[in-house]
């Protein structure tokens with residue numbers, strides 16, 4: 001049984017990765033429904049939380065049916081991180097996750113996200129400040145190092161464990177790789193095999209099929225796998241992997257009816273959470289993902305991103321079921 005402190009996650013958990021503008025409550029609900037064992041929010045700026053920015057606050061919304069769910073924060077200032085962890089605690093997630101992996105310039109330049117991979121002492125101080133400020137379990141998500149020549153995940157894992165983190169998720173790329181090239185999980189395996197390491201180590205990067213999940217599970221010995229991009233528009237990935245692990249057989253791909261059902265749930269969640277107008281607008285970026293690979297879908301998608309009433313969208317979804 002894999003545990004993050006007292007949170008029991010089963011024999012081999014599949015984690016939904018934190019993803020900005022993606023991992024919101026409506027999307028997380030779909031992933032939960034289809035087998036994700038723990039969900040993470042998108043990253044939230046510690047400074048934004050403290051300033052009480054409405055956008056940051058809204059990202060704190062979590063619902064009981066999501067549990068276990070973690071909220072991810074980022075920032076480069078110890079006091080701000082400690083204070084924001086206390087703000088996060090007020091909404092009672094199951095854990096707080098710290099982002100030390102975001103590679104984008106506007107985050108890195110503030111010494112946050114993957115920026116701290118250049119300064120492990122700061123990374124350790126930021127983590128310690130968060131651990132000390134909250135009674136929730138604290139986990140970290142990071143990358144292998146700044147670049148190929150500075151892979152420091154071995155030291156990072158040991159030192160963060162020493163200041164009290166409860167689990168570590170490793171995206172097997174360096175900051176310089178951004179999202180390009182291949183992830184190299186051999187570094188994760190080395191961390192996992194370090195006899196000093198006793199916290200769960202979750203592998204992340206490029207898992208997009210049940211076969212690959214099984215291969216990487218066996219080859220790299222991680223405690224669980226975190227999945228990001230492959231779940232976008234395809235929450236079935238979690239169930240597919242679990243089924244393959246259990247039976248060695250692949251589930252058939254989702255039918256059009258399954259896809260429409262997922263879209264309906266996502267849309268409903270979006271409208272419940274954001275109100276009809278905003279919910280409908282936000283949903284528009286998801287349609288192409290849910291119907292990826294469906295031939296001759298262009299015209300239908302065009303309609304989905306144009307119609308601006310909930311009833312109209314339901315009719316369009318009925319039409320899609322009838323047409324395919």
Ligand SMILES: Cc1cc2nc3c(=O)[nH]c(=O)nc-3n(C[C@H](O)[C@H](O)[C@H](O)COP(=O)(O)O)c2cc1C
Nearest residue numbers: 017018019020042043099171205206207227228229
């Ligand atoms: C659209 C998008 C947004 C992301 N936002 C975050 C984020 O807020 N926090 C974070 O730790 N990682 C973020 N990531 C990185 C993912 O969590 C994950 O580490 C990365 O996509 C590699 O995993 P994958 O190959 O399974 O997608 C984001 C990735 C994508 C594609």
